[in-house]
Amino acid sequence: MVERKKKTNNEIIRLKNVAKWYKAGDEIVKAVDGVDIVINKGDFVAIVGPSGSGKSTAMNLVGALDIATKGDIFLDNINIEKLHESDLAQIRGRKIGFVFQTFNLIPTLTALENVTLPMIFQRVPYEERVARAKELLTKVGLDHRLTHLPNMLSGGERQRVAVARALANDPEVILADEPTGNLDTKRGEEVAQMFNKLSDEGKTIILVTHDMYVAKHADRIYKLKDGKIENKSGRK
Amino acid sequence: MIQDYFRLGFNNLRRRKLRSWLTMIGIFIGIAAVVSLISLGQGLQTAVTAQFATLSTDKLTIQNAGTGMGPPGSTAVEKLNDDDLKLIENTVGVELVIPRLLRMVKLEYNNAAKFTFATSVLEDKEKADLGYDALAIKTKEGRLIYSGDSGKVVLGQDLVKKSVFDKEVKVGKTIKIQGQEFEVAGILKKSGNFQVNGIVLLMEEDLKNILEIGDEWDLIVAQVEEPKEIKEVAEKIKRNLRRDRDLGEDDDDDFSVETPLEAVGAVTDIINSVNIVVVGIALISLIVGGIGIANTMYTSVIERKKEIGTMKAIGAKNSDVLSIFLIESGLLGLVGGIIGVLIGVGLSFGAASAANSALGIRIISVEVNFLLIISAILFSFLIGIFAGLIPSVQASKLRPVDALRG
Numbered sequence: 001m002v003e004r005k006k007k008t009n010n011e012i013i014r015l016k017n018v019a020k021w022y023k024a025g026d027e028i029v030k031a032v033d034g035v036d037i038v039i040n041k042g043d044f045v046a047i048v049g050p051s052g053s054g055k056s057t058a059m060n061l062v063g064a065l066d067i068a069t070k071g072d073i074f075l076d077n078i079n080i081e082k083l084h085e086s087d088l089a090q091i092r093g094r095k096i097g098f099v100f101q102t103f104n105l106i107p108t109l110t111a112l113e114n115v116t117l118p119m120i121f122q123r124v125p126y127e128e129r130v131a132r133a134k135e136l137l138t139k140v141g142l143d144h145r146l147t148h149l150p151n152m153l154s155g156g157e158r159q160r161v162a163v164a165r166a167l168a169n170d171p172e173v174i175l176a177d178e179p180t181g182n183l184d185t186k187r188g189e190e191v192a193q194m195f196n197k198l199s200d201e202g203k204t205i206i207l208v209t210h211d212m213y214v215a216k217h218a219d220r221i222y223k224l225k226d227g228k229i230e231n232k233s234g235r236k
Numbered sequence: 237m238i239q240d241y242f243r244l245g246f247n248n249l250r251r252r253k254l255r256s257w258l259t260m261i262g263i264f265i266g267i268a269a270v271v272s273l274i275s276l277g278q279g280l281q282t283a284v285t286a287q288f289a290t291l292s293t294d295k296l297t298i299q300n301a302g303t304g305m306g307p308p309g310s311t312a313v314e315k316l317n318d319d320d321l322k323l324i325e326n327t328v329g330v331e332l333v334i335p336r337l338l339r340m341v342k343l344e345y346n347n348a349a350k351f352t353f354a355t356s357v358l359e360d361k362e363k364a365d366l367g368y369d370a371l372a373i374k375t376k377e378g379r380l381i382y383s384g385d386s387g388k389v390v391l392g393q394d395l396v397k398k399s400v401f402d403k404e405v406k407v408g409k410t411i412k413i414q415g416q417e418f419e420v421a422g423i424l425k426k427s428g429n430f431q432v433n434g435i436v437l438l439m440e441e442d443l444k445n446i447l448e449i450g451d452e453w454d455l456i457v458a459q460v461e462e463p464k465e466i467k468e469v470a471e472k473i474k475r476n477l478r479r480d481r482d483l484g485e486d487d488d489d490d491f492s493v494e495t496p497l498e499a500v501g502a503v504t505d506i507i508n509s510v511n512i513v514v515v516g517i518a519l520i521s522l523i524v525g526g527i528g529i530a531n532t533m534y535t536s537v538i539e540r541k542k543e544i545g546t547m548k549a550i551g552a553k554n555s556d557v558l559s560i561f562l563i564e565s566g567l568l569g570l571v572g573g574i575i576g577v578l579i580g581v582g583l584s585f586g587a588a589s590a591a592n593s594a595l596g597i598r599i600i601s602v603e604v605n606f607l608l609i610i611s612a613i614l615f616s617f618l619i620g621i622f623a624g625l626i627p628s629v630q631a632s633k634l635r636p637v638d639a640l641r642g
Contacts (some may be wrong), residue, residue: 065549066637086553092636093551104546104640108247120240121551178290 011074012204013039013062018071019227020057027178031057033227034071039206041172044199046207046218049229054227059208062090063096063149063175074173093121097166104149105150105160106109111137112146117170129168136164140194156187163194180214192217238559245564248536249571259532260572262525263619267576267612269518274583276604284503293497294463295370296470298324298456298477301490314451316491320481323476324458334358334367335453341436343395344412346403347487354413355512356443359383371432378407378422383510388421389413390437394430396423414436414446430599466495468498472578483601514540523618525572526623535567535628544631545639554632561628569620573613581609595639638642 020032020148025141031054038046049055060066061073064080074079075095082089092098097118119129137143141158151159156221159179166174176195180188192214199219207218216219223230249256281543300316316335325333337356342349357380358364364382381388389411396405406620410417413436427433443449460469470493477491494502537544544557552560591600 030487050400060637060640063544063549065640066635086555089548089551089556090548091554098546098549100546100640102542104542104549106543106546108244108251117547118550119237121547121556169551 003159009037010041012043012076014074015058016072016073016074018058018061018068018073020066021055021063021069029218030227032061032068033228035224040069040222041204042113042199043209044195044205044217044219045208046215046221047224048209048215048221049224050210050214051232053224055224056078057180057227058224059175059177059202059206062206063098064092072097072126081166081219089121093118094146094169095171095173095212096173097168097174099159099162099166099174099176099179101181103150103155103162103182105158105161105165107150110147110149111142111153111164114150114161115165115168118165122169124169132168132211133164136167137161139167140164154187155183156190158188159183159191162200163191164167165199173206175208177208178210179207180209180211238563240308241560241563244560244568245567247565248438249567252536254531256568256571258410259528259568260525260575261545262521262528263569263572263616264579266518266521266525267573267616268580268583269521270515271577271580271608271612272587273514273518274510274605274608275508275581276587276600277600278605278613281504281507282601282603283599284507285500291398294460294466296458296460296466296473297494298458298473298491299454299494301488301492313564313588315454316456317451319452319480320477321453321456323454323480324473326459327469327472327476328382329460329462329465329472330458331458332363332366334363334370334457334459336367336455337447337449337452338439338454339443339447339449341413341447342415343436344415345401345405345409348401350395350400352392352407352434352436353431354438354443356440357381357437358417360439366459367457371429372427373432374425375422376425381421381437383439383640386439387418387443388439389418390422390424391420392433392435393426394433398610416446418442430595470495484613491523491575520549520617526569526619528621529565529568529620530627531566533561533624534630536564537561537627537631540631541634542642544634545641547638548634548636548639557634558628561631562624565628567619569623570613571619573616577609577612580612591595 003170015035015037018031018032018035022029025161029174035058036051047055057066061068064083065208068081071081073090078091080091083091106117109117115133115136116129119132123164124132131161134146137146140163141159142157142164143154144163145157150161153161159182172196179195181189183191188211195205195207196217205218207215209215284314298316298320321333321335324330335358335616337354339354340351341354342351361382368380375390376393378390379391391411395399395557398404405411405420407420409420411420418438422436424432438446454614458473460466466543473493474489477493478489479489483489524546547557547560581602581604584604588602590601
């Protein structure tokens with residue numbers, strides 16, 4: 001692997017004693033229980049752990065999709081736990097790009113339209129967003145699939161559309177929740193390498209996975225168990 | 237921005253084609269019913285008003301009960317007679333009375349036959365003219381008949397056409413009525429009143445002779461001295477007739493005295509009440525259609541939870557999701573409305589032309605009101621939006637993390 005040069009001194013995400021508890025019947029489930037993480041701009045971080053370890057919950061909290069029971073989450077020095085839903089929507093739209101295990105493309109929209117969708121919510125003018133979407137789809141190697149609907153695409157292609165969509169508003173952070181979970185090893189490897197490439201371009205990447213082979217693409221791996229960070233290991 | 241949402245909504249409706257169509261059926265039945273019936277009703281009203289436009293406001297029509305909507309004279313048990321005529325003539329406020337016979341006769345010409353109505357022309361010149369005036373009769377060819385014109389007839393416009401006897405009837409020709417020969421003295425100008433277009437005018441004596449009628453009349457037109465007092469005069473005539481016929485307090489009138497406006501009013505009332513009933517039914521259909529839209533939108537929200545979560549994850553605010561879903565349900569109403577209008581306009585033209593060809597004359601014309609169409613479409617769009625309101629609010633308020641779980 002090529003050694004990456006990164007600025008590691010400016011932080012983009014900080015989790016301070018973050019916890020997320022659920023009530024399941026009479027029992028309180030501590031999905032995330034006192035997590036402290038600092039992620040700097042340009043970092044490629046993997047969060048691994050068995051299912052039920054709280055890694056997806058942690059990612060939902062970082063991605064402003066969910067609200068923590070306690071603790072603070074800072075995104076670009078803004079405490080997102082104190083924000084209103086419409087501000088959170090703006091933050092998700094501008095600063096974060098999501099990649100999901102099940103791709104989550106809108107089935108009625110073509111590849112091109114799916115990629116333009118996040119820009120519609122940011123009121124980007126039509127010509128600009130179409131040009132940008134074409135550029136991104138070309139970047140992920142799908143310039144010949146612009147007018148295809150998701151069901152006409154293979155799993156790997158769908159996930160590449162999803163990556164292009166995540167990049168639409170040029171966010172600083174890419175959050176990927178088991179992005180290779182529904183792909184075979186080869187396609188999974190391709191998608192993982194795509195993250196490496198994005199990392200090289202300076203994007204901050206947080207990858208949630210249970211697959212250690214995929215996690216090894218990251219610079220740092222956090223292991224989560226029972227809602228707590230077990231250890232942190234660097235990629236060597 | 238908003239057009240993007242319209243495109244999104246339209247895409248979604250197209251994806252669920254069958255469900256969208258089924259949902260819209262309620263709306264387009266309602267709208268089609270409203271549009272076609274209002275268009276036809278207006279056309280019908282215009283036609284009816286035209287029928288009565290020839291009647292002036294200073295004349296009363298007296299008929300025997302039982303004649304009703306059917307051809308006068310055809311069903312009445314007891315006919316009006318000369319005694320009645322005198323009684324009416326002597327009623328205070330009546331200036332002049334014009335009795336009239338109106339009977340079905342058989343016309344023969346060029347070895348073909350046709351049944352139509354014949355009416356009588358009085359011997360008295362003044363009364364004959366008043367009779368003509370009352371029906372706004374004018375000739376196109378030839379002349380009208382008066383005293384001394386026995387053996388001559390005047391024919392309505394529709395009777396002389398080549399299509400009727402396979403040969404055009406011209407002035408001076410001989411035509412058979414009830415087997416007796418008559419000379420055609422004149423042909424009438426086309427009238428707005430379709431009864432006039434198909435009428436045969438004969439001298440009173442001629443008509444009585446060929447039909448072997450004695451002392452009887454089908455209707456009596458009474459001209460009043462003061463048009464303002466027409467109602468009072470009508471009451472007096474009623475009272476006189478009741479007394480003459482020895483009707484007790486509990487007995488119903490066995491005759492009718494109608495002012496022309498009452499006659500128009502009666503028909504208009506019928507049309508209006510039919511309209512009200514039909515519009516009521518159409519409104520119920522629209523409400524059911526709205527409930528259908530609400531149901532579809534609820535299902536849609538449940539089915540597309542994950543999609544809603546995804547949209548929120550990629551930056552959609554609650555208001556964006558709300559707009560997208562509202563526009564989608566509005567579109568269901570809008571498209572349903574547009575199709576409904578098209579069906580409704582088509583239906584009313586179809587019904588009108590069917591009625592016209594059955595009557596053999598262009599009497600009912602469809603009046604498509606532009607305002608009606610625009611408001612019908614707008615209304616259906618609003619029904620869609622209204623029906624989709626609660627499901628859309630529900631969709632917009634979903635928490636992203638819950639929605640993403642699907």
